Amino acid sequence: MTSPLLPFQIAAENIPGWAAGQLVRHGAILKDVNTGRIVAHLQETGLLNQAASQGVNMLGNAANPIGGVASIFTAVQNEQIKSKLANLESLVGGMHTLQLATLATSVVGIGVTMASTAIILNRIxxxxxxxxxxxxxxxxxxxxWREMRVHETLVDLQTHLERLDESxxxxDREQVLGNVEEKLDYSFNQFADGAHRMVGNVIIDADQLRILMSALSICAGAQFKALLYLDLKEAAQKRATRQNRKIEQLTWLIPQDVLETRLADKTDQAQAISSDASELRIRLAGRPQILxxxxxxxxxxxxxxxxSEQETDEPLLLLPVPQDA
Amino acid sequence: MNPKSELDRAEILDWRNSERLELVSAIKERIPSITQKTDALIDDMSAWDSIWRSSFHDREIAPVVESWLVEVMTELKHEIEESAQISERSLGNDATDHSWTWGEIAGAGAATAATLAPLAVLPFVASIATVSTTSFLVFSTSVVSLPILAVVVGGATIAGVGGEKTRRYVSSWITDGYREQVRAEIYNKAVGDPVDLEAPALCRRLLADIDLIANTRLEHLE
Known part of the structure; x- marks a missing residue:
């Protein structure tokens, strides 16, 4: 079978509308602004993973509590990788904020996560x-919060990810993957339920909320990957849709204007959390379409x-959407 | 399952989020324009009006504030609807096909969409135009009251007890207090009483309408 994914820089120029600047990025999709039609999916690669790994190694745990490093560009030492990332930023950054600079620190990624287990475990x-x-x-x-037993659930999540890596x-790879994706689903539901109950409080703690959103993102990303390894695409579509509804219900309760009034002493974080929530929603929402x-x-x-993992020359690959999709 | 509708849903939630933010900010930005007017009216208040402030309030202040509230609401409602239509078109949908127009939301039927119909046709706006006593936009004396003792003592002082200096002091005291009350109540009516989260206010009403539009659009995708 020919390779389904194409190097972004070569492929993008052949997409109708690219030259005219009528494409916008929403999460991991490229959309034609005039027709609303989805024309392609973006997929992060092993190169971004390399860059993110360098960043984590360089800055360790010293940066922000949720993401890790502050910026790929400030942390990456390899000039060749840096130049490729900068080139990509100039190509797609102006089209719509790609935020490559903070990709490694974000609670989200582009497409199916290619972050190594080491990076994810570091985030956990x-x-x-x-x-x-x-x-x-x-x-x-x-x-x-106590009922959620967040620490214990994070330890469980760590175990599931290690087993995913080990598979x-x-x-008995398939059996292990099956067990892992099931347990990751339990963890996702635990975090989602906890977050839902927490946002019902009059005063919300920003750190607690960001922990839960990051954990949800990691759970969703890892189980999606496990289902893809198993090639259970239809099941993954159903799972993704169900999870999207939960994230939707959760974030419906905390639009930014509400967060600004309910974050105890941290109103400046409302915008950051709201932005993370939007990126998380749009990323997760793209999963059924990519499937x-x-x-x-x-x-x-x-x-x-x-x-995607083996690609180390290009930071992004592109999967064109079939005409009748 | 329509996979694209998942992305549409995420974009609708983004629209709702930014629309709510813009609304809160737009209303807050407009408040100084009305408080300048009410401040000027209160500054020009006569000694007689200070004593019979209730009558002054209902005659001079309330109509100005109520009319401002209706004007702001009408303008912002139109902006929200236009924004929703633009957002719907950006998803590749024809906004006129959808049932989230104000007319539909107000229960008046699609034919009376706000962009087409006279304002009075819409029950939501019509109820405000008549300004019933239960309407959240009423700005009558009851919403700004000084303690009765202050009014009696202040009124008596202004009316003749004490010297000129004392009279000016008491008059200024009453006027300043009244001005602050009016400002605070304008904020409460426009943005919402921060202490009473259930108290009706223009902003809260329009936020609920944004939610209703977003929800209707989401339901349409199911």
Whole structure:
């Protein structure tokens, strides 16, 4: 089978509307502003993973509690990678904010996450440190927060991700992947339920909310990847749609104007959380569409992931949407 | 399942978020224009009006504020509807096909969409135009009252008890207090009483309408 994914720089120029500047990026999709039609999907690659790994190694845990490093550009030492990222930023950055500079720190990515297990585990570790900081600074944590047992659920999440990583080296790979995706779904639901109950409070703690949103993003990304490895595309579509509804219900309760009035002493964070929520929504919302394109083009989920991971020349690949999709 | 509708839903939620933010900011920005007017009216208030402030309030202040509230509401409602139509078109949909127009939301039927129909046709606006006593836009004396003792003592002082200096002091005290009350109440009617989260206000009413439009658009995708 020919490669379904094309190097972004070459492919983009051949997309109708690209030259005229009528394409906008929404999460991992490119859309024609005139027709509203989705023309292609963007997919991050192993190169971005390399850059993110460098960033994490360079700055360790010293940066913000949720994301990790402040900017790929400030952390990446490899000039060749830096130049490729800068080139991509100039190509698509002006089209619509791609925020490549903060990609490694974001709670979201572009397309199916290519972040290595090490990077994700690093993020979970940072989340857990924030959990401990949050719990130690408040004498009487709300009962709802205690009931969530966030630390324990993060440890479970860590275990599931380690097993996902390990599955590549096991004969019973499919069984392991099946177990992992099921457990990740439980974790997602636990975090979603906890977040939903927490935003019902009159006063919301910004750190707690960001921890839960990051955990939701990690759970959703990892189980989507597991389902793709298993090539369970239709099941992944259903799962993605169900999760989208939960994220929708959660974020419906906390538009930015509401957050500004309910974040205790941290109103400046309302915009950042709202922006994260929007990116999370749009990224997760793109999953059923990307699966539809894969189904129509008969692309195996594992091939898709492996090609993306193995790509280390281009930071982004592009999957054109079939005409009748 | 229509995979594209998932993306449309995410964009509708983004629209709702930014529309709510813009609304709150737009209303707050407009408040100084009305408080300047009410401040000027209160500055020109006669000694007689200070004593019979209730009558002054209903005659001079309330109509100006109520008319401002209706004007701002009408303008912002139109802006919200236009924005919703633009947002709908950006999804590749024909906005006129959808049932989220004001007319529909107000229960008046699609034929009476706000952009086409006279304002009075819309029940939502018509109820304000008649300004019933239960309307949240009423700005009568009851919403700005000084303690009765202050009015009695202040009124008596202005009316003749005490010297000129004392009279000016008391008059200024009453006027300043009244001005602040009017300002605070304008804020509460326009943006919402921060202490009473359930109290009706223009902003809260329009936020609910934005939510209704967003929700109707989401339902349309199901």
């Amino acid at each position: 570790k940072q989340l857990d440190e924030t959990v401990q900081r949050v719990e130690s600074k408040v004498d009487a944590m709300p009962a709802k 590549a080296h096991r004969r 539809e394109s894969m189904i129509m083009s008969d692309i195996h989920g594992r091939d898709y992931i492996e090609q």
